[in-house]
Amino acid sequence: MCLFKNFFKKLFCCDLKKTIIFFFIILLIPAVFTGSNLIGLEKHLYGQSLEEELENVKKERQETKQKIEEAKKQEASELKEVKAVETELLASLSQLDDLNDRMSKAKSAIDQSTIKMVLQEQELKKIEGELDQKFAVLNTRVASIYKNGSTNILEILLKADDFIEFVSRIKLMNLLASQDAEILKEIKDKRAANLNIKKIILDLRDMQKQKKAEIEKLVSDAEKKQREIENIYDEKSSILARTRANKNALLALEKEFEIKEAEITRILESYKYGNAPGEKFLWPVAGYLKSGFGYRVHPIFGYRRFHSGVDLVAPSGTLVKAADGGDVIQAGYDGGYGYSVVIYHGGGFATWYAHLSRILVSVGQRVERGQVVGLVGATGWATGPHLHFEVRINGVAQNPLGFLQ
Ligand SMILES: [Zn+2]
Structure with missing residues (x-):
């Protein structure tokens, strides 16, 4: 489960603070550092599946290998x-x-x-x-x-x-x-x-x-x-x-790609674990939909950014239920998301519950469909009590409305 936890922590970087820091880093990092641990991190920001990323990493690794061969010949x-x-x-x-x-x-x-x-x-x-x-x-x-x-x-x-x-x-x-x-x-x-x-x-x-x-x-x-x-x-x-020096840098870069490739492969392998949910998700909270999935003007920061889930408004303390049965892979405070829980359901499917006032489950715990996992709150960056709910497949945020009953 630790694997999932780390992985999702990395994937769910739609949180604003992380995103700002992330883009800041991306702007500052020179091209040469594309071989660092940040490889492909930006690609997790919606739209690209892990399979696609794996293909890209493999391609980049292959290109680097060719460059290494050229550098060796030159040397x-x-x-x-x-x-x-x-x-x-x-x-x-x-x-x-x-x-x-x-x-x-x-x-x-x-x-x-x-x-x-x-x-x-x-x-x-x-x-x-x-x-x-x-x-x-x-x-x-x-x-x-x-x-x-x-x-x-x-x-x-x-x-x-x-x-x-x-x-x-x-x-x-x-x-x-x-x-x-x-x-x-x-x-x-x-x-x-x-x-x-x-x-x-x-x-x-x-x-x-x-x-x-x-x-x-x-x-x-x-x-x-x-x-x-x-x-x-x-x-x-x-x-x-x-x-x-150039050859050595390329060798180091290739090593990074190799590590990245192994990491994604391992994650993809782990997705084979379990089956995709057999039925549509339960609505996790009884509330009204305030903000949908996609680009929107952020309520706090006032500029257009991607919203990777839906915001369901409900009074503080309202029960938040697991959309389906699964394993808790993350449960704790996470920056702009405040107290949040991530549940892995199988077949690459995961659901995210954010801004909770209380968490009622712990990492590694098995939860049943409809089981209470926490209470609605306004922790993290929230203008008022609501549940931020996400559905992800292989780490890619999906419009939850397509998966809810
Ligand atoms: Zn939200």
């Missing part, structure tokens, strides 16, 4: 893109690493060449010094030999004591001359060789500098490319995150 394709960019990013990072490695090697090579060049320059200076000395010695000697002309040479030669000494002096002279020539050649060669080595080192250094500049350009290009890839990666990742 998969975006994930693929992100992975591809990730791979590209890793490749670019590794390339950048290689280039930086090459760059540091190039720098080190230049440093080595610089050191080599400095050493070579020192060596060159040292050799130049030695050569200068040799050159100076040679100069002095050549100067002393040739200063006084060939007579002096003859003198030196002629001063020899004997022929053997004469010959050996000539040999010595020749030897000195050839040594001078050798020294001159040596000086020339060493200078040339040194200059050549210096040139080679300088060329090597220039080449290394050029290579370094090329690598620097490559590094800068690679860094630029990497930044570009990083930007693409960030962009694609955030798109993927949005798609995932």
